[in-house]
Amino acid sequence: MDYGIDVKEQEAVVQLKGRLTFNDHAKLRALIREMLQNKAKRQVLDLGALEFVDSAGIGMLLIAREEMANVDKQLVLRAATGQVKRVLTVAQLNKIVAIED
Amino acid sequence: MALASPSTGSLRGLGVPPDRVRRIAAALGLPEGELPAGDGRVVALLGDAEAAADPAHWARPFAAWIEAGPLDDDAVAAQVARAAQADLYACLTTATANQLHLAGRIVHAIDSHRPLAESQRDDIELVLHEAISNAVVHGNLQVEGMKGLSVDALDRFSAALAARMADPAFAARRVEVSCWLKPEGELLVEVADEGSGFVPQNRGEAGADASGRGLDLITAIARQVELLDNGRRIRIRFAL
Numbered sequence: 180m181d182y183g184i185d186v187k188e189q190e191a192v193v194q195l196k197g198r199l200t201f202n203d204h205a206k207l208r209a210l211i212r213e214m215l216q217n218k219a220k221r222q223v224l225d226l227g228a229l230e231f232v233d234s235a236g237i238g239m240l241l242i243a244r245e246e247m248a249n250v251d252k253q254l255v256l257r258a259a260t261g262q263v264k265r266v267l268t269v270a271q272l273n274k275i276v277a278i279e280d
Numbered sequence: 281m282a283l284a285s286p287s288t289g290s291l292r293g294l295g296v297p298p299d300r301v302r303r304i305a306a307a308l309g310l311p312e313g314e315l316p317a318g319d320g321r322v323v324a325l326l327g328d329a330e331a332a333a334d335p336a337h338w339a340r341p342f343a344a345w346i347e348a349g350p351l352d353d354d355a356v357a358a359q360v361a362r363a364a365q366a367d368l369y370a371c372l373t374t375a376t377a378n379q380l381h382l383a384g385r386i387v388h389a390i391d392s393h394r395p396l397a398e399s400q401r402d403d404i405e406l407v408l409h410e411a412i413s414n415a416v417v418h419g420n421l422q423v424e425g426m427k428g429l430s431v432d433a434l435d436r437f438s439a440a441l442a443a444r445m446a447d448p449a450f451a452a453r454r455v456e457v458s459c460w461l462k463p464e465g466e467l468l469v470e471v472a473d474e475g476s477g478f479v480p481q482n483r484g485e486a487g488a489d490a491s492g493r494g495l496d497l498i499t500a501i502a503r504q505v506e507l508l509d510n511g512r513r514i515r516i517r518f519a520l
Contacts, residue, residue, distance in 0.1 A: 235490075242433065270497065
């Protein structure tokens with residue numbers, strides 16, 4: 180998985196690319212650190228270019244959500260398609276995380 | 281020495297010394313080297329992950345993938361004979377299975393034998409990936425899942441995974457995947473590991489831990505799921 184962050188006044192948008200699986204623990208750790216450091220209240224993960232996510236990837240997204248909530252930031256998942264959208268649906272993540280088209 | 285049947289197919293080395301392939305083929309009475317005509321199947325003997333990186337090696341006529349590297353010739357021959365029991369068969373070390381993204385490779389192979397719709401490919405890859413990840417992480421590497429939802433849990437998981445993956449005593453354990461494409465439109469897959477097994481437990485409140493969703497995803501998507509051999513083998517059925 181690779182990512183790039185675009186920080187604006189109101190929100191930070193993170194573009195995730197490639198595959199997000201249990202092997203990406205170090206990348207996710209670095210990403211969470213960057214999201215905690217920037218000032219934006221809304222941290223949007225744009226999943227449009229993410230091709231594959233697994234259950235551990237979902238778990239790591241939930242860790243990101245929790246860490247944001249601890250410092251009063253909101254995590255939003257946006258633009259999931261294909262396999263990624265399917266997994267978010269099957270895992271019923273909309274009950275826990277804000278999801279936008 | 282293990283016995284092979286004519287349906288075993290021919291042997292092809294990928295990153296394995298040719299004289300070794302020849303020796304194992306001769307011991308089993310199998311042809312070696314040339315790709316077969318028609319419906320013949322090929323059993324690939326792999327040296328390492330790099331030697332098996334080409335997608336063309338994960339499609340017809342290839343039907344079995346055995347990592348020969350650390351095994352002696354008799355053990356490889358026994359694996360080749362075992363491969364004949366399934367339509368598709370892979371037996372790799374934990375490190376190689378992880379490095380190759382084995383689930384994606386197997387789905388590519390299934391698709392070449394029986395073409396799948398895109399949504400089927402996605403679902404089968406996810407389920408296979410979850411089963412293989414469980415075999416790799418919790419089975420063979422014996423790394424515990426992420427408890428709670430903190431970055432500390434993520435750090436502990438990272439450290440444990442890296443340490444075990446670097447330890448040959450764990451990383452050389454095998455993951456075995458067998459697939460049967462049934463004529464009645466069913467795909468049967470078994471994934472087995474060499475760990476200490478586990479007893480599935482009812483989880484508490486949903487969303488309380490970062491780990492523990494894999495088996496739920498498998499169960500939600502597959503037609504039927506069975507845990508065998510004290511949790512070391514999972515048998516999954518899909519409608520095709």
